Amino acid sequence: MMDLILFGVFPYVAVALAVSVGLYRYFVERYSWSSQSSQFLENRMQFWGGVPWHYAIILILLAHLLAFLLPGAWGQLLGKPVRLYLLELTGLALGVCALISLVLMMYRRAGDARVATVTSTVDWLLLASLVLQVATGVYIAFTLRWGSSWYVYTATPWLWSLVRFDPQVQYLAVTPAVVKIHAxxxxxxxxxFPFSRLVHVVSIPLSYLSRPYQVVIWYRQRGRTM
Structure with a gap:
């Protein structure tokens, strides 16, 4: 019963919540549809945390997406041991990089009072969930080898069963606990996602293509010189 709730019911609840709250914020509370950027408070730690994080997590998500959309081609890609080893090592390295970068960004937010004031409780919850997700992913890659291969035979059919509104929870019911937590x-x-500042990433800012550029100039009042 618990497997059915976690893998057969909760995914639909999560997606429905994401869509409904996201649409509400976009059409009713448009002002809240913002990144509430702290870029003006940027320091060196943000660079070393934010830039590696974005590159690493995009590549990791891309690999997950390709294995989901093209399981046959993905299986052929990993048919040679050399390619499997290379992908496993690359994924593990990207996961460690993403985890370190995420911890640096959280440390910056906690350590800088100016940044902490623009970070909501939901943002902290989202960051904590991101840490859990990346950490469990690294643990899976390190302890349960060849995940890039068996993902095609466990997570992929489970996700496609959700798309068909016919959840087949048995695919994940037999996996280790850490895999279940990750899923x-x-x-x-x-x-x-829709409750946090990250909701803005799903919008397509087409108006920015024709909007005149803006120049931000810092003004600091200087003392009078004699």
């Missing part, structure tokens, strides 16, 4: 937490992130 459920992915939908926890989806459910938290």
């Amino acid at each position: 459920v937490n992915a939908f926890v992130l989806i459910s938290l």
Whole structure:
């Protein structure tokens, strides 16, 4: 019963919540549809945390997406041991990089009072879920080898069964606990997403293509010189 709730019911609840709350914020509370950027408070730690994080997590998500959309081609790609070893090592390195970068960004937010004031409780919950997601992913890559291969035979058919509205929870019911946590937490992130500042990433800022550029100039009043 618990497997059915976690892998057969909760994913739909998370997606429904993400869509409904996201649409509400976009059409009713448009002002809240913002990144509330702290870029003006940027320091060196933000660079070393934010830039590696974005590159690492995009590549990791791209690999997950390709294995989901093209399982046959993905299986052929990993048919040679050399390619499998290379992908496993690359994924582990990207996961460690993403985890370190995420910890640096959280440390910056906690350590800088100016940044902490623009960080909501939901943002902290989202960051904590991201840490859990990346940490469990690194643990899976390090302890449960060849995940890039068996993902195609466990997570991929389970996700496609959700798309067909015919959840086949048996695919994940037999996996280790850490894999279950990783899968459920992915939908926890989806459910938290519309409540956080990250909701703005799903919008397509087409108006920016024709909007005149803006120049930001810092003005600091200087003392009078004699």
